[in-house]
Amino acid sequence: MEKLTKPATAKGPGEWFTGDVWFDQIYRGEEPSRTRVNVVRFAPGAHTAWHTHAVGQTLHVTEGVGLVGTRDGQVIVMHPGDTVHTPPGEWHWHGATADSFMTHLAIWEGTGTPDVPETTWGEHVTDTP
Template sequence: MEFLDKEPTVKAPAETFTGDAWFDVVHRGTGESRMRVNVVRFAPGARNAWHRHALGQTVHVTEGRGLIQARGGEVRPMRAGDTVYTPPGEWHWHGAAPEHFMTHLAMWEAPAGGGSETEWGALVTDEEYESRA
C-alpha cells in the first residue's frame, strides 16, 4: 500500500472553463496504470469548454446539480449520484446548473504509448448553456 502525494487545488484555466471552477488531481497513473481521476468543483453557472477524450470519460456527480451535453444532443440535468459515460471521441461539456454548485469525479484513461488524452474546443457559449430544457 502506498499513500500518494496530494497536489494542491488548481483554479481551472479561463482558456478551457467559463466561470469559477477548481480541480484536485486524485490520481494520475504512471507506468502501466493510465487512469486519471480529478475532483472538479464548479460554482453556479460554471462549465468546461467543448472537449473530447481519446478513450472516453466517466463523470460521477458527488454533490449538487449540473448539466451535460454531447454535441448535437440536448442539455441533460445531472444530480448527486448520477454517473455519465461519454464514449471515445465524443465532443461534450459539463458544468454546474445556473443556481447550484456541482462537484464531480472526472475519470478517464491516457492512451497507451502517450498521445493526447483530451482535445479542447471552443468555450460553451451562454446561448448553448441556456438552451437547456
C-alpha cells in the same frame, strides 16, 4: 503500498473553463495504469469548454446539480449519485446549473501514447441551458 501525495487544489484555466472552477487531482496512474481521477468543483453557471477524450470519460456527481451536453444538442441533468459516460471522441461539455454549485469526479484514461492527447480542447460553449 504507498500513500500518494496529491498536488494542491488548482484553479481551472480560462482556456478550458467558463466561470469559477477548481479541481484536485486525486490519482494519475503510472504505466501500466493510465487511470486519471480529478474532483472538480463548479460555481453556479460555470462549465467546461467543448472537449473530447481519446479513451472516453466518466463523470460521477457527488454534490449539487449539473449538466452535460453533446454536439447533437442532448443535455443530461445530473444529480448526486448520477454517473454519465461519454464515449471516446465524443465532443461534450459539463458544469453546474445557473443556480447550483456542482462537484463531480472526472474519471478517464491516458492514451499510453505520448503523441496522442488524452483530452482535446475546443471552443467555449456559447449557449448553455
